């Protein structure tokens with residue numbers, strides 16, 4: 001099905017969608033990624049409307065919700081990736097929200113899977129989704145006690161040092177490496193791939 | 196159908212069902228036993244990882260320079276640099292290699308993306324097990340974690356343009372075009388703007404590889420970082436005080452000079468130069484000095500000194516003498532510098548042309564040295580105006596740094612003519628003339644320069660400027676024994692700039708004789724023969740010529756720029772006999788002490804060949820003199 005349409009006809013179809021979008025939502029920036037992929041940048045008050053509309057015309061598969069931390073601009077960029085099974089085209093709907101007050105609305109009523117994507121974005125960036133009561137429930141990071149780890153101001157090195165103290169090993173890895181390289185003679189023991 | 200029948204029937208059906216199930220099901224199961232499993236039987240069966248897989252690391256030890264950049268970027272602190280015993284010690288590398296703890300590594304690949312040499316890579320290998328935690332800590336080599344033949348290892352994740360973490364291109368300072376710079380002696384390389392300097396500073400990875408190479412071991416990563424933080428006073432402190440915990444090692448009182456004309460050996464080894472252009476360490480240094488007003492220097496840099504009652508005399512105010520004076524003053528000694536010329540600075544004042552080093556830059560450095568308490572007595576030649584023995588009686592120790600003040604001649608027939616002159620005195624005359632302290636030197640319309648080093652470039656380019664200013668055109672021919680630009684000792688940059696300025700360079704010729712116009716006491720040019728070899732098998736200077744190939748270079752004046760020699764005539768025989776010489780140079784110990792305990796020496800008469808070596812000599816001599824005067828005995832080092 002997907003391959004039955006060529007790029008030219010997809011592009012024609014997309015052109016029509018853009019025009020529709022323009023008439024319905026006013027200005028909306030479309031960034032060409034490739035023949036079947038466009039990024040749409042929309043103001044946050046129009047995002048839900050646009051998602052609803054796109055879903056209704058066939059862009060019904062929510063592949064993922066993700067986020068980018070633009071720390072210098074003090075913004076979070078939320079990105080909804082919508083896929084259309086009938087023509088193989090993808091829209092990346094992107095909107096910018098205030099980094100100091102990172103709250104947006106849930107889309108779990110349109111896409112039940114969004115509940116998990118939103119939890120994921122909350123966990124890694126700290127964005128809250130109003131209407132998703134499970135939003136703050138840990139998804140992967142249990143007992144996390146620091147800044148959300150994909151925020152640019154999170155310091156992974158400091159975190160590792162604090163949470164995982166150095167252990168000491170009872171071997172001299174350089175000595176071993178020199179034996180392996182044949183620089184000096186000696187024996188080494190250790191794990192193998194065949195266990 | 197009765198109720199009972201109905202139930203029976205149902206039971207029967209159920210029975211056949213269970214029968215069928217119990218009969219066939221195991222069979223299906225048995226069949227599956229002989230089929231290939233859907234899962235992969237690790238480790239008997241290996242599934243190839245994706246081409247960009249971030250698997251176990253490998254590191255080419257021949258390529259790796261031990262810069263430690265991988266370990267500094269690692270977000271999980273998984274990499275520790277560990278010293279490799281007996282590793283050959285060379286400039287531009289540290290005898291250490293990275294070790295990785297796979298208990299910490301998150302396989303993010305940043306170490307590979309930043310690796311300054313490209314020695315560190317990731318493979319597509321990912322299967323390894325062991326009960327011993329020690330086995331997960333290793334030093335990656337060419338053979339990887341699994342000790343395989345390098346040819347059998349498939350490389351995985353590789354850095355590409357979008358994952359590059361180094362900034363490989365240098366920010367060039369603005370500079371005048373050759374057509375503009377040839378018209379004057381204005382310093383033609385402009386200083387960095389703040390934006391340029393901060394951006395250039397951001398390219399440094401703080402590895403310190405350059406510090407080992409710098410003869411004075413200046414604290415390069417520290418002052419570059421201060422530029423990046425826009426804290427120029429802190430940067431200046433690093434320049435002028437060095438490492439306070441290590442007796443000010445790395446301090447350079449002539450930072451303004453070095454920020455312009457240092458031979459910048461540090462840049463040759465800069466880690467970034469392996470894959471890109473070296474960080475512009477020299478221009479960054481100049482940026483610091485130029486951008487802190489001299490009134491604020493005292494604020495940024497002060498020494499706790501308690502005055503001693505000991506006095507030290509220094510002979511010669513070149514870089515070595517000024518440096519020794521600065522460090523001795525910082526230790527509380529009373530220092531007098533004797534200088535035969537009218538202005539302090541040695542070659543920095545009278546040799547290096549103004550377009551590379553303007554007086555103001557040198558003056559700023561010297562002003563601070565004097566503010567430290569160093570007294571410079573100019574126009575006093577030791578041996579002529581005051582005897583060496585007089586100094587010995589008046590002072591507790593003496594440091595000599597009299598440089599190479601005598602020119603050397605080719606001694607070819609005709610070279611005794613007054614229009615055959617040596618580079619050094621002529622450079623001196625030009626500088627005096629330009630600062631309005633001397634007459635105009637003789638500027639010939641056509642000049643031949645003999646020599647392939649930086650001094651030859653300096654005199655050729657100075658004369659080209661004077662010709663352009665006086666006659667409107669350049670006519671300078673430079674010739675030297677060395678057969679190619681690469682073989683010539685001058686920096687390639689100097690050669691390129693000289694050519695841009697209209698100087699003709701003819702490498703590979705040896706001077707034979709000066710040619711005169713018939714019946715006239717006027718030079719016509721220089722006759723040369725082909726030089727086929729400059730150095731012999733033992734790498735000794737021993738030029739060989741092919742006399743059958745002859746060339747004539749036209750010129751009214753010939754400049755010899757083939758090297759300088761020391762003048763020790765100020766030293767009384769009594770002391771000269773006690774000093775040990777190696778060729779023309781004086782032998783000292785590490786603390787620059789000669790065979791005579793109270794006599795220390797440095798600069799071109801001991802080491803050379805450049806300013807920064809002179810500064811390092813001054814530093815070590817100051818420490819040596821301090822030790823000598825403290826113990827009043829011999830310095831054993």
Ligand SMILES: Cc1cc2nc3c(=O)[nH]c(=O)nc-3n(C[C@H](O)[C@H](O)[C@H](O)COP(=O)(O)OP(=O)(O)OC[C@H]3O[C@@H](n4cnc5c(N)ncnc54)[C@H](O)[C@@H]3O)c2cc1C
Nearest residue numbers: 511513514515535541542546577597598798799804805806
């Ligand atoms: C033309 C030229 C260009 C150069 N360019 C560079 C460059 O770009 N970068 C670089 O790093 N190096 C350069 N060098 C090399 C560098 O200048 C020298 O290595 C350095 O100056 C040596 O320092 P010094 O302290 O030993 O002596 P000098 O700088 O030679 O100073 C010695 C001083 O001692 C004085 N003196 C000598 N005898 C007596 C006496 N009896 N009584 C009192 N005073 C005396 C002299 O007048 C002189 O001022 C250049 C050299 C030359 C000649």
Ligand code: SF4
Nearest residue numbers: 259260262263265310
């Ligand atoms: S960054 Fe590369 S060259 Fe530097 S120490 Fe690490 S592996 Fe070696």
Ligand code: SF4
Nearest residue numbers: 269300301303304306
């Ligand atoms: S892959 Fe990442 S975590 Fe692992 S050693 Fe390299 S930089 Fe550190």
Ligand code: SF4
Nearest residue numbers: 399400402403405465
């Ligand atoms: S200037 Fe170059 S060699 Fe020196 S610390 Fe910076 S990156 Fe390393």
